[in-house]
Amino acid sequence: MSETPRNTDTEPKEIPGELEWYNGKLMPVVDASRSGWWRFHQHYDRGGYCDNPARGY
Structure with a gap:
């Protein structure tokens, strides 16, 4: 079985620190x-930055 060659010129590129793959999305x-x-x-929570997403708001 042979694989079809992929055209990497048209695929989106990852730029470390700016644009990266996460959960299958760029x-x-x-x-x-x-x-x-x-x-x-x-x-953010009501008072500003929230480091705890379990707070629920």
Whole structure:
């Protein structure tokens, strides 16, 4: 069985620290000093920044 060659020129490219693959999607990096979900998202609570997503708001 032979694989079809992929055209890498038209595929989106990962740019470390700016645009990276996460959960199968190419996403912009919000905070490169963090890892996981926090690297690609910001979460705020009523009083400002929230480091605990389990708070529920």
